[in-house]
Amino acid sequence: MKQALSIASSDCSGGAGIQADLKTFAANGVYGMSVIVSVVAENTARVIGVEDISPTMIADQIDAIFEDIPVDAVKIGMLSKAPCMISVAKKIRQYAPKNVVIDPVMVAKNGYSLMDEDAVGTLIQEILPLADLLTPNIPEAEVLIQKKILTIADMQEAAKAICLMGPKAVLVKGGHRIEDVTDVLYDGKKFHHFSGHRIDTKNTHGTGCTYSSAIAANLALGTDMVESIRKAKVYVTEAIEHALELGKGCGPTNHFYKLYKQGLTQ
Structure with a gap:
């Protein structure tokens, strides 16, 4: 079995962060491991607070994984402050894993800021160059390029600019x-488009985490980048289509829809 590592925050409500990543790894057939960089007290309606793990403990967790278990892909999610970023960046450079997928999480679905504004420069300098694939949504891409994105042409321009x-x-x-x-x-040479259909639901908590983790899982399995994204988009779309009506806010996606529907094979 292939192994994938998530370096991200913990979501106690189970819809995003480390919890979503581990569910996604399992649903896509890889063994999941985790390094927790922050503990987030949140639910489907609000974020109550964030407490960061010390940079030393972050580094120790990463050492614990890499000194013992092979890592076929790494997904990096929410890194709230510069010291967390620097600790992660140092260890990723040390171990140089393959298939590093970075989701630059900045804001929760309810609008709560999950990254210090002062840390964006550190993100750009320390974290972005580690990515085999960076997966910003439109608001995150706008922060990185300091420009509004309204069309697909704008998205192409942003992808190329961020790649630089x-x-x-x-x-x-x-x-x-x-x-x-x-x-x-944008793969550094040309553009690829992945289209889908909009789903009428408010239950999209953790979709970015789920999408990036599914891509990482596919890369761990040896699938090429374009096909990994295509398969991950199909997976996350299905998870959104069958999202769970939990809580008072934006409910989580259904990471194990096929398993719940079909049951375990004998």
């Missing part, structure tokens, strides 16, 4: 604004 910041490839996700939910990949 160091990632090997950039996937700008169109779910926040593009009507046909088209995502744009």
Whole structure:
């Protein structure tokens, strides 16, 4: 079995962060491991608070994984402050894993800021160059390029501009604004478009975490980048279509829909 590591925050409500990543790894057939960088007290309606793990403990967790278990892909999610970013960046450079997928989480679904504004510069300098694939949504891409994104042409321009910041490839996700939910990949040489259909639901908590983790899982399994994204988009779309009506706010996606529907095979 292939192994994937998530370096991200913990979501106690189970819909996003480490919890979503581990569910997604399992649903896509890889063994999941985790390094927790922050503990987030949140539910479907609000974020109550965030407490960061010390940079030393973050580094120790990463050492614990890499000194013992092979890592076929790494997904990096929410990194709230510069010290967390620097600790993670140092260890990723040390171990140089393959298939690093970075989801630059900045804001929760309810609008709560999950990254210090002062840390964006550190994100660009320390974290972005580590990415084999960076997966910003439109608001995150706008922060990175300091420019509004309204069309698919704008998304292409943004993906190319962000690629110049160091990632090997950039996937700008169109779910926040593009009507046909088209995502744009720039692989450093050419563009690829991944279209889908908009689903009428408020239950989209953790979709970004789920999408990036599914891509990482597919890369861990040896699938190429374009096909990994295509398969992950099918997976996350199905998870949204069958999202769970839990809580008072934005409910979580259904990571194990096929398993729940079909049951375990004998």
